[in-house]
Amino acid sequence: MSRSDLPVTSARAGRADALMNGLQGWWAQRAPRERRLLRLGAAAVLAALLWWAGLEPAIRSIADANERLPRLRHDAAQLDALLLEAQHLERRRSGRLASADMEQALAATLVQSALDAETILSAPDDSAAGAQWEVRFHDVGAGVLMEWLAGLPAHLPVAVVSVDLSRSRVEGRDRPGHVSGKVLLKAAAEGTP
Numbered sequence: 001m002s003r004s005d006l007p008v009t010s011a012r013a014g015r016a017d018a019l020m021n022g023l024q025g026w027w028a029q030r031a032p033r034e035r036r037l038l039r040l041g042a043a044a045v046l047a048a049l050l051w052w053a054g055l056e057p058a059i060r061s062i063a064d065a066n067e068r069l070p071r072l073r074h075d076a077a078q079l080d081a082l083l084l085e086a087q088h089l090e091r092r093r094s095g096r097l098a099s100a101d102m103e104q105a106l107a108a109t110l111v112q113s114a115l116d117a118e119t120i121l122s123a124p125d126d127s128a129a130g131a132q133w134e135v136r137f138h139d140v141g142a143g144v145l146m147e148w149l150a151g152l153p154a155h156l157p158v159a160v161v162s163v164d165l166s167r168s169r170v171e172g173r174d175r176p177g178h179v180s181g182k183v184l185l186k187a188a189a190e191g192t193p
Contacts, residue, residue: 080112088155102187105156106133113148115140132161132186139168142179149183157188 030038087105115137137145145165152158165181167174 077112084108084112084155102131102156102158103133106135106158106185109148109152109155110135113144115144115148132184133158134182134184136182137165138180139170139175139178140180142177145179152185153188158185159188160184161186 027035142165149160149163152160161184163181163183165179165183167176168178168180169175
């Protein structure tokens, strides 16, 4: 700090002291009831500023995020479907899938259809009839399951051998729109799409 700044700084300090003394004098002249009202008003103004500057924008951004999240999930599901279709087209060009790859591909279609948490995919059975997979479902949405079954042949070279489904029962009560059971799949023959 240079010497020329000292008078400016001391002048500012003097003005700040004079202002503080003036405010203290003004405050001392107020009646106790008026002081309480002034404190209450200052607290209300402070609360309004906190709401306006901090809380309200945060609440608005949370609401916007909750509004955009389903749309983003839908877009992600569409992207997953496109990727799965591209993989399917690549597999068609490259030929048949090995049993281990088929099991992974089946698991991927279950995940894409949001059926992965409620299903059990059994290991393939390489019998004389060809590789087979048993997919067990417990309390899944019937519409979601039927949509998965309908789209499965378009994604993988499999055929549905049997479907054994029944309405789900939870705590002794039927659960409409939900099913449990199993679906038996086998590798499609060479000539079938």
